Amino acid sequence: MIAYTFKRLLTLVPTLLAASVLVFLFIHLIPGDPAAILLGDTATPEEILALTRELGLDRPLWQQYVLWFKNVLSGDLGRSLFFDTPVLQVIADGAETSILLALLTMFWIVILGIPIGIVSASYKGTWIDQVTSGFAMLFASIPTFWLGLYLILIFSVGLGWLPSSGFPSVSDEGGWTNMRYLILPSLTLAAPNAALIIRLVRSSMLDVSREDHVRTARSKGLHPARVAIKHVFRNALIAVAAAFGFTFAALISEAVVTETVFSLPGIGRLVVQSILRRDYPVIQGVILIIVVLYMFVNLLVDLAYAWLDPRVSLS
16 A cells, blocks of 8 residues: 555656646636736836736746746745735635634534435435435535525524624634634535435445345344444445545535635635735645645545455555
């Protein structure tokens, strides 16, 4: 497994290089002049031209890319055009919110998706199965922005139980009790993804339950719960592990909308604001970090296959 991991890490190098080229080119195709946006509507053409030269945006794209990628290799993602601070610092300011939101969302996905999926498979064809499958299909089809707005309307405006927007740092006054600000956003993100896990756990367990080793375990008189957990669910986890890789990608895209709806100071909202400001270095830095994280998650998923199923050969 160590040799396979090292080989996969080497293959990430050309992938990362290709991704950096695509990210750089696509970002610079966004209409709009960063210098004009920074200076405002009252700026003269001479002032815009002077700032463009100062920022190095008048150089050919290939020269800008070479300079940017050279700095990236040294750990420097550049300097934000809008904040005039290092990009890594800008990203770090919003990282706490996004990381805690992702962890809480994954918590809901696991404690809701897996147990409900097991129950649905165990009671196949009954009213319990019909109800859980129906709700799973419902939440999988609801847009996250619509669900988020209705959660705010019910639990914030109507009942007044939870905050509707913002997120004070856990290091601020209130400490970890400030996590209540992330309950509604995390549930908004978790709902469609937990629905996917429910359906996948159910279908995977039903497929595994038809295999010979499961029928043998039942014929030996083992308790149904032990058969379901030890013999069926463990083998069904192989397909579920792959789904968590897709779930991570979904969280990234959906977090942009959710953080905007709940006014969270996270990475998703930062991307939206940076696009509106044409803050190229920040957009490039955020997307590049997301690409690296996504490749790393895919590597972990592949390694999970071998851990869950010794029959899988990593070569």
